[in-house]
Amino acid sequence: MINQLSKGLSLCLILLTILSCSERADQSNLEDQTENKIDSLLSLMTIDEKIGQLTLFTSDYDVTGPTMREGYIEDIKSGKVGAIFNAYGVDYTTKLQKIAIEETRLGIPLLFGYDVIHGHKTIFPISLGESSTWDLALIEKAARIAAIEASAEGLHWTFAPMVDISRDPRWGRVSEGSGEDTYLGAAIAKARVRGFQGSDLKETNTILATAKHFAAYGAALAGRDYNTVDMSDRVLRETYLPPFKAALDEGVATFMTSFNEVDGIPASGSKYLLNDILRDEWKFNGFVVTDYTSINEMIAHGFSTDLKNAAEQAINAGVDMDMQGAAYYDHLKELVSESKVSEKTIDQAVRNVLRMKFKLGLFDDPYRYSNKEREQSQVFTKEHLESAREVARASQVLLKNDNVLPISKDVKTIALIGPMGNNRRDLIGSWSAAGDWSKAVTLLEGIKEKLGSNTKIIQVNGSDVEGNDQSEFNRAIAAARNADVVILALGENYWMSGEAASRSNLDLPGVQKELAEAVLKVGKPTVTVLMNGRPLTIEWLDNSSDAILETWFAGTQAGHAIADVLFGDYNPSGKLTMSFPRNVGQIPIFYNNKNTGRPMTDEKYTSKYLDVSNDPLYPFGFGLSYTSFEYNNLKLSADKININDSLKVIVDITNTGDLDGEEVVQLYIQDLVGSVTRPVKELKGFQKIALNSGETKSITFTITEQDLAFYTASMDFKAEAGEFKIFVGGNSRDVIESKFTLNK
Numbered sequence: 001m002i003n004q005l006s007k008g009l010s011l012c013l014i015l016l017t018i019l020s021c022s023e024r025a026d027q028s029n030l031e032d033q034t035e036n037k038i039d040s041l042l043s044l045m046t047i048d049e050k051i052g053q054l055t056l057f058t059s060d061y062d063v064t065g066p067t068m069r070e071g072y073i074e075d076i077k078s079g080k081v082g083a084i085f086n087a088y089g090v091d092y093t094t095k096l097q098k099i100a101i102e103e104t105r106l107g108i109p110l111l112f113g114y115d116v117i118h119g120h121k122t123i124f125p126i127s128l129g130e131s132s133t134w135d136l137a138l139i140e141k142a143a144r145i146a147a148i149e150a151s152a153e154g155l156h157w158t159f160a161p162m163v164d165i166s167r168d169p170r171w172g173r174v175s176e177g178s179g180e181d182t183y184l185g186a187a188i189a190k191a192r193v194r195g196f197q198g199s200d201l202k203e204t205n206t207i208l209a210t211a212k213h214f215a216a217y218g219a220a221l222a223g224r225d226y227n228t229v230d231m232s233d234r235v236l237r238e239t240y241l242p243p244f245k246a247a248l249d250e251g252v253a254t255f256m257t258s259f260n261e262v263d264g265i266p267a268s269g270s271k272y273l274l275n276d277i278l279r280d281e282w283k284f285n286g287f288v289v290t291d292y293t294s295i296n297e298m299i300a301h302g303f304s305t306d307l308k309n310a311a312e313q314a315i316n317a318g319v320d321m322d323m324q325g326a327a328y329y330d331h332l333k334e335l336v337s338e339s340k341v342s343e344k345t346i347d348q349a350v351r352n353v354l355r356m357k358f359k360l361g362l363f364d365d366p367y368r369y370s371n372k373e374r375e376q377s378q379v380f381t382k383e384h385l386e387s388a389r390e391v392a393r394a395s396q397v398l399l400k401n402d403n404v405l406p407i408s409k410d411v412k413t414i415a416l417i418g419p420m421g422n423n424r425r426d427l428i429g430s431w432s433a434a435g436d437w438s439k440a441v442t443l444l445e446g447i448k449e450k451l452g453s454n455t456k457i458i459q460v461n462g463s464d465v466e467g468n469d470q471s472e473f474n475r476a477i478a479a480a481r482n483a484d485v486v487i488l489a490l491g492e493n494y495w496m497s498g499e500a501a502s503r504s505n506l507d508l509p510g511v512q513k514e515l516a517e518a519v520l521k522v523g524k525p526t527v528t529v530l531m532n533g534r535p536l537t538i539e540w541l542d543n544s545s546d547a548i549l550e551t552w553f554a555g556t557q558a559g560h561a562i563a564d565v566l567f568g569d570y571n572p573s574g575k576l577t578m579s580f581p582r583n584v585g586q587i588p589i590f591y592n593n594k595n596t597g598r599p600m601t602d603e604k605y606t607s608k609y610l611d612v613s614n615d616p617l618y619p620f621g622f623g624l625s626y627t628s629f630e631y632n633n634l635k636l637s638a639d640k641i642n643i644n645d646s647l648k649v650i651v652d653i654t655n656t657g658d659l660d661g662e663e664v665v666q667l668y669i670q671d672l673v674g675s676v677t678r679p680v681k682e683l684k685g686f687q688k689i690a691l692n693s694g695e696t697k698s699i700t701f702t703i704t705e706q707d708l709a710f711y712t713a714s715m716d717f718k719a720e721a722g723e724f725k726i727f728v729g730g731n732s733r734d735v736i737e738s739k740f741t742l743n744k
C-alpha cells in the first residue's frame with residue numbers, strides 16, 4: 001500500500017515537473033518571441049522614434065476632464081512621445097491611442113500611466129492606513145480593485161506601490177507608505193504588486209505596477225521632502241532596499257527613481273542604484289522611469305552642468321524613461337551623434353519599454369483597455385464600496401479605551417465636535433487619483449445612518465482644522481454639556497501629508513488642542529476620532545480623552561467604517577506600522593533601534609533625553625481591541641539549531657475578554673552579538689488571527705536562516721552563530737520571550 005502510494009506520488013511529481021518544465025519552456029518561448037518582435041521593431045525605428053518611446057509627458061486637467069498640453073498632440077503624431085500620464089477615461093485615452101496607432105509611422109501604442117495609489121474612483125484608506133490592517137489579503141484586494149477600476153478607465157500603469165521605509169513622521173509622504181518596518185513593508189509591497197498586476201498582465205483588468213521611489217527617499221534628512229539622504233551601504237541594503245527587492249521578486253514591471261541623492265549622487269544619475277544593484281545584481285528586466293523632472297533636478301543638485309549633461313548621466317546610469325523633463329526629448333539625439341551615448345544604450349532602454357507594452361498585449365490590440373461598457377459597469381460599484389468599507393474598518397487603530405467604546409446604540413444624545421465631524425473634503429486623503437471627494441461619507445452621515453432618529457446628534461465644528469478662530473468654542477462646550485457622549489473629531493487637512501507636505505510640528509494644527517481641552521473640561525465621556533496622514537504628537541490627548549481612535553484618512557466609505565467601529569459592529573484590529581512619538585524631539589523614532597554602549601537607565605550618563613523618555617507614546621505594532629488577548633506557553637522546537645535547520649516557535653493566544661476579536665500576533669528576534677551590532681528587536685513574522693471570546697489558539701511560526709541573516713562585517717548576507725532572543729506579542733513592546741542558540 002505504502003509502496004503504491006509512493007509510486008503514485010512520484011508519478012505525480014514527474015508529471016508536475018514535466019508540466020512545469022513545459023510551462024517554463026512555453027514561457028521562455030514566448031519571451032524569445034517577444035524579444036524577436038522587439039528586434040524587428042527596433043530595426044525599423046528612427047532615432048527620434050526610439051527616443052519617443054523613452055519620453056513620458058503629462059496630460060492636464062480642465063473642468064471638463066483631461067486635456068493635452070500644447071504641442072503634445074503633434075508629438076504623439078510624430079512618434080516623439082511613447083507614454084502619457086494623468087489622462088484617464090475611455091473616451092480620452094482611446095482618442096489619444098487612435099492618434100498613436102493611426103497617425104504615426106509605426107503605429108506603436110501609447111502607454112497610459114497614473115498615480116493610482118489607494119484606489120482609483122473607489123478610494124480606500126491612505127496607504128499608511130491600509131498597512132495598519134496587517135492583512136495582506138485585504139491590501140491585495142484593495143490594489144486589485146484599484147486596478148480593475150483604473151484599467152476600466154483606459155489606464156495601463158500605476159505609479160504604485162510606494163515602498164519607501166520611513167522613520168520620520170515629519171515627512172509628509174509617510175502617508176503613502178507602509179510605515180517604518182522593512183519586513184512588513186516588503187510583505188505589503190508584494191501584496192500590492194500582486195493586486196495591481198494580477199496573475200497575468202495580459203488580462204485587461206491588470207495594470208503595470210511601479211516600485212517607487214528608488215531609493216531611500218524616506219530617509220530625507222530632518223523629514224524635509226526632497227532633502228539629502230546619506231547612509232551606509234549596510235543600512236541602505238538592510239533597511240531601505242528589501243521592499244524594492246520584494247516588489248521585484250513579485251514581478252513588478254517598473255521602477256521609479258527618487259528625487260533625492262544617496263551618498264552624493266542623485267538617484268536618477270546613480271549607476272550604483274540603477275545599473276549595479278537593479279540590473280546587475282537583481283536582474284530587473286522591466287523599465288525604469290524617473291520621478292517628475294528628476295533628471296532636470298540634477299542640475300540644482302549640483303551634479304549636472306546643464307540638461308544635456310543630465311540626460312547623458314541619466315541614460316548612462318540606467319534610466320529608461322524620462323518623466324516630464326524633456327531631457328531625452330531635447331538632447332538624446334545629439335548625445336548619440338556625439339557618441340556620448342551609444343545607440344546600444346538607447347536600444348536597450350527602448351527594449352525595456354516595448355517589452356512591457358508587449359506584455360500588456362497592446363501590440364495585439366491597442367484598444368484592449370478601451371471598453372466603454374467596462375468603464376460604466378466596473379467602476380465605483382457596490383462591491384467595491386463594500387470592500388472599501390471593509391478595509392477602512394480594519395485600518396483603524398484603537399489607541400486608548402477607558403471603557404467608553406463601543407458606544408451603545410441606545411445613546412440618547414451625542415455631541416459630535418471638531419472640524420472633521422462633518423468634513424467631506426479631506427476624507428479621501430492625498431494622492432486620491434480619480435477619487436471624487438464629494439462622494440465620501442462623512443462621519444456625521446455614518447453615525448446618523450447607523451443610529452437612526454432615536455439618537456439626537458448635535459454637530460458643531462468648534463474650529464477649523466487650521467487658524468485661530470475660537471468663536472465657536474462656546475457652542476461646542478454647550479453641545480458637550482447637553483450630550484451623553486462626546487465624539488471629538490480632530491485631525492489634519494488632506495494636503496498636510498503627501499508630497500511636499502513635511503511638518504516640523506506634529507501637533508494638531510490650529511486651535512484644535514484648545515478646542516479639545518475646552519470640551520474635555522466639561523467632563524463627559526469623550527472619544528477622540530483622529531483623521532490624519534501621519535503619527536501626531538498627542539501625549540496630552542492620551543492623558544485626557546477617554547478613548548482615541550486613529551482612523552487615518554479612511555477613504556470613500558470613511559463615515560460608515562468609523563461608525564462601525566464606534567458602535568461596536570466591528571471590533572478594531574488595526575496595529576500601528578509607525579511609532580507615535582511623544583514629541584518631535586524624539587524623531588527619528590522606531591522600534592528596531594540599537595542598544596548603544598550606554599542603554600538608558602536611571603543613571604545620568606546613559607543614552608536618553610533630560611526631558612522626555614526614550615519610549616514612543618504608542619509603539620510599533622500597537623493597537624487595542626474591545627476584547628483582550630493573553631500570550632502563554634511560548635515554546636521553541638529546539639534550544640540549539642544548526643544553520644540549515646528551521647526553528648518552530650509555538651505560542652498560545654487566548655481571547656480573555658467578552659467579545660470575539662482579531663489579533664495580530666507578532667514575532668520579533670534579537671541577535672545578541674554580531675560582527676556588526678544588531679537591533680534590539682526585528683519583526684520576522686506576523687499572523688492575523690480571529691479568536692472567539694474565551695477561545696485559545698496555538699500559533700506556529702517557522703524561523704529559517706533567511707530570518708536570522710544580515711549584512712555582516714564583510715557585507716555577506718548570512719546568519720552568524722550565537723545566541724538569539726525570540727519575542728512574541730501583540731505589539732513590539734509587550735512581549736513574552738525565549739532564547740535559542742545557532743550552532744557554529
Ligand code: BGC
Pocket residue numbers: 115159212291292499
Ligand atoms: C511624485 C511621484 C508621482 C509623480 C507623478 C511626483 O511628484 O513624487 O510619486 O508618481 O509625481 O505624478
